[in-house]
Amino acid sequence: xxxxxQTPSHQVTQMGQxxxxxxxxxxxxxxxxxxxxxxGQKVEFLVSFYNNEISEKSEIxxxxxxxxxxxxxxxxxxIRSTKLEDSAMYFCASSVRRDEKLFFGSGTxxxxx
Amino acid sequence: DAKTTQPTSMDCAxxxxxxxxxxxxxxxxxxxxxxxxxxxSQGPQxxxxGLKNNETNEMASLIITEDxxxxxxxxxxATLRDTAVYYCxxxxxxxxxxxxxxxxxxxxxIP
Numbered sequence: 001x002x003x004x005x006q007t008p009s010h011q012v013t014q015m016g017q018x019x020x021x022x023x024x025x026x027x028x029x030x031x032x033x034x035x036x037x038x039x040g041q042k043v044e045f046l047v048s049f050y051n052n053e054i055s056e057k058s059e060i061x062x063x064x065x066x067x068x069x070x071x072x073x074x075x076x077x078x079i080r081s082t083k084l085e086d087s088a089m090y091f092c093a094s095s096v097r098r099d100e101k102l103f104f105g106s107g108t109x110x111x112x113x
Numbered sequence: 114d115a116k117t118t119q120p121t122s123m124d125c126a127x128x129x130x131x132x133x134x135x136x137x138x139x140x141x142x143x144x145x146x147x148x149x150x151x152x153x154s155q156g157p158q159x160x161x162x163g164l165k166n167n168e169t170n171e172m173a174s175l176i177i178t179e180d181x182x183x184x185x186x187x188x189x190x191a192t193l194r195d196t197a198v199y200y201c202x203x204x205x206x207x208x209x210x211x212x213x214x215x216x217x218x219x220x221x222x223i224p
Contacts, residue, residue, distance in 0.1 A: 004156075030211070035157075043157060043200075045211035056210045091156045098210050099145075104156030 002026045004105035006092050012111045013082055021108045022079045023092030032075045033102065034067065036060070046072070049075065052082040052100070082112045116140070116203045122219040125195075131188040133218050135201030137155060144205050147212065148186045150197040157200065157214070160186065167199045191222045 006022040013019050016112040025032050034046040049067055066078045075094075079086055089109050093102040118136040125131040137146065144185055155199040161168055161175045163184075168175045173186040200217040 033210070035212075037154075042216060043151070043214040045213070048210035050210075058211065089154060093142070093156070101147075101159035101162065102149075102157075102212065104158065106156050 002103075004092055004094055004103050006090075006105035006106060006108050009106070010109045010111070012113065014113055015084060016081050017063075019079050021079075021090050021092075021110070023025055023075045023077075023105055024073055025075055025092065025094030026103055027073070028087065029094035029096050029103070031055075031095045031098050032067075032069070033095075034077045035091045035093060035104075036088040037091065037107075038088045046077070048098075055098075063098075076103045082110075084112050086110060116144075116213070117201045117215055119199075119201050119218045121216070122221070124221050124223055127165040127167075127190045127193060127222050127224050128190055131186075131195065131218065131220060131222070133176040133188075133199050133201075135185065135186070136183045137201070137203045139202050140203070144203050146175065146181075146184050147202040147204060148173070148175065149200045149202065149212070149214075150195075151200070151217070152194075152197040160199075163187050177217065191220075193222050193224065196220060198223045 007022045026090040032049040037043045045058050047061045064080045068076050089107045091104050091107045093104045095102045148160040149157040151157045163175045175185045198217040198219050
């Protein structure tokens with residue numbers, strides 16, 4: 001079965017540094033998403049992306065966050081100036097249509113020191 | 114906030130059917146019931162979804178009550194690999210893009 005690929009699997013960074021989390025969605029999917037999960041807490045929606053623009057975003061997705069689809073295959077999440085509270089597992093997901101099932105990647109564990 | 118209520122945890126013997134309940138008493142007519150699961154901090158995995166009718170696929174069956182205020186996910190023959198947190202999610206597939214995850218039910222399949 002096709003799968004969503006995320007790199008790196010672990011990322012350690014210093015507070016205030018910029019990080020870019022990378023995702024390769026399934027090739028024929030049109031909708032892309034980022035979710036995050038702080039250790040021991042719920043999976044939280046960050047942002048959805050369709051037709052090269054943000055479709056919806058949560059309150060968590062503030063000015064420090066941005067997303068981009070730089071080419072036909074990659075989907076990235078950038079955090080400009082990381083904070084301790086950004087430490088979490090970040091999941092990328094994609095779907096064919098917005099009312100179809102989401103396929104999630106295995107996540108990037110971000111640790112901000 | 115999540116629109117669903119699920120038990121915090123459940124146990125099931127290996128090989129037996131696992132029946133996971135979910136209450137969604139405020140569900141509206143155009144909202145779907147989705148089930149996802151998360152195995153040990155991996156990415157959530159889609160299981161099944163439905164609107165009104167019962168649904169079955171290769172992974173599970175979904176039974177939705179006639180008034181749509183509750184549903185049950187059935188794993189017909191649970192294996193140790195089915196140990197996971199199971200999330201029942203109610204969303205309007207034609208509206209919001211986001212899935213709102215609650216705390217889910219931690220299912221432990223016991224040998």
